[in-house]
Amino acid sequence: MNIVEGFTGAIGNTPLIKLETLSEITGCNILAKAEFMNPGGSVKDRAALSLIQQAENSGQLKSGGTVVEGTAGNTGIGLAHICNARGYKCVIVIPETQSQEKMDNLRLLGAEVRPIPAVPFKNPENYVHVAKRIADETENSVWANQFDNTANRDAHFDTTGPEIWQQTDATVDGFICATGTGGTLAGIGRYLKQQRPDVCIALADPSGSVLAQWVLNGELKLTGDGSITEGIGNGRVTANLQGTEIDTAVTIGDQITVDMVYHLLYHEGLLVGASSGLNVAAAVWLAGQLGPGKTIVTLLTDHGSRYQSRLFNQQWLESKNLVIPARARRFELENI
Numbered sequence: 001m002n003i004v005e006g007f008t009g010a011i012g013n014t015p016l017i018k019l020e021t022l023s024e025i026t027g028c029n030i031l032a033k034a035e036f037m038n039p040g041g042s043v044k045d046r047a048a049l050s051l052i053q054q055a056e057n058s059g060q061l062k063s064g065g066t067v068v069e070g071t072a073g074n075t076g077i078g079l080a081h082i083c084n085a086r087g088y089k090c091v092i093v094i095p096e097t098q099s100q101e102k103m104d105n106l107r108l109l110g111a112e113v114r115p116i117p118a119v120p121f122k123n124p125e126n127y128v129h130v131a132k133r134i135a136d137e138t139e140n141s142v143w144a145n146q147f148d149n150t151a152n153r154d155a156h157f158d159t160t161g162p163e164i165w166q167q168t169d170a171t172v173d174g175f176i177c178a179t180g181t182g183g184t185l186a187g188i189g190r191y192l193k194q195q196r197p198d199v200c201i202a203l204a205d206p207s208g209s210v211l212a213q214w215v216l217n218g219e220l221k222l223t224g225d226g227s228i229t230e231g232i233g234n235g236r237v238t239a240n241l242q243g244t245e246i247d248t249a250v251t252i253g254d255q256i257t258v259d260m261v262y263h264l265l266y267h268e269g270l271l272v273g274a275s276s277g278l279n280v281a282a283a284v285w286l287a288g289q290l291g292p293g294k295t296i297v298t299l300l301t302d303h304g305s306r307y308q309s310r311l312f313n314q315q316w317l318e319s320k321n322l323v324i325p326a327r328a329r330r331f332e333l334e335n336i
Helices: 020-026 044-058 074-086 100-108 127-137 151-167 183-195 211-217 254-268 274-290 314-319
Strands: 016-018 029-034 066-070 089-095 112-116 141-143 174-178 200-206 248-252 295-300
Touching: 016 151, 020 029, 020 254, 020 274, 029 151, 029 274, 044 066, 044 074, 044 151, 066 074, 066 127, 074 089, 074 100, 089 100, 089 127, 100 112, 112 127, 127 141, 151 183, 174 183, 174 274, 183 200, 200 211, 200 274, 211 248, 248 274, 254 274, 274 295
Parallel strands: 029 295, 066 089, 066 141, 089 112, 174 200, 174 295, 200 248
Antiparallel strands: 016 029
16 A cells, blocks of 8 residues: 555655646756645645754654744744644744735644744844744744754755656756755755766846855855745855855846746646746756756745735736736746
């Protein structure tokens, strides 16, 4: 019988989907790993499990304990699911700029949710620092520390990277995705480079982040003013990302991201969030860099239903000077 053990047993082994329309226009195999099919609905289920397992194995997290984390939402959702399954309490500190759907989901799961103003990392009131203080002040608790705890990276080295390698029959030529904590790109990139040193590992960045310039020029220099995307981009290099070999990078603007989100919906039948749209647009860009006949892999990180009030709300998009493309319009290479 093909049976898994509980919620955590269902994490991983997600399908790798060929994006037919985009493969056709690029002349490459554009493949997207369907991470929204994890049981908690996002790629962050993998990191959440690894973070909790590390805390358990080290003895930091004991029976009836509390897991505290600062998160843009998806890691928190994964943590809340696993905490329920294992009998832990969960406290989530989240920037109040994140979607209401994520906050509602966290509360539905029974997590204690503490929305706070969004401020830069250097500010002591940044959500990451607040989460650490709460954990320090709470008996029998652990701070997951997804940004600088390399158990995050290890999850993708141990699972996502090998899955991609096996699913492509070792033919992957390039991998690209956006990064917030750095764990996903670093773990997958390190694994693929170990298997094939000449595989191209690329970072996709939203406007308002420094990471693309860090990869390209070694400078923590801001590109653009900000983005509607949630949970990706950064103003620093995390411990998860440090030491990872990254070959190139690209910044993808919000309108291109929106165009791709709606292309995936209308022409591929996939309802995904903005980070997924950015990832796939970046994969199209990477296909142009590597040339026809290559196999390019990226991630569909979460489901679009978590952004219904924003990404799929014409009035909200217009308030950000963004437009929904016509249903019949397909994404074009010239968009990148």
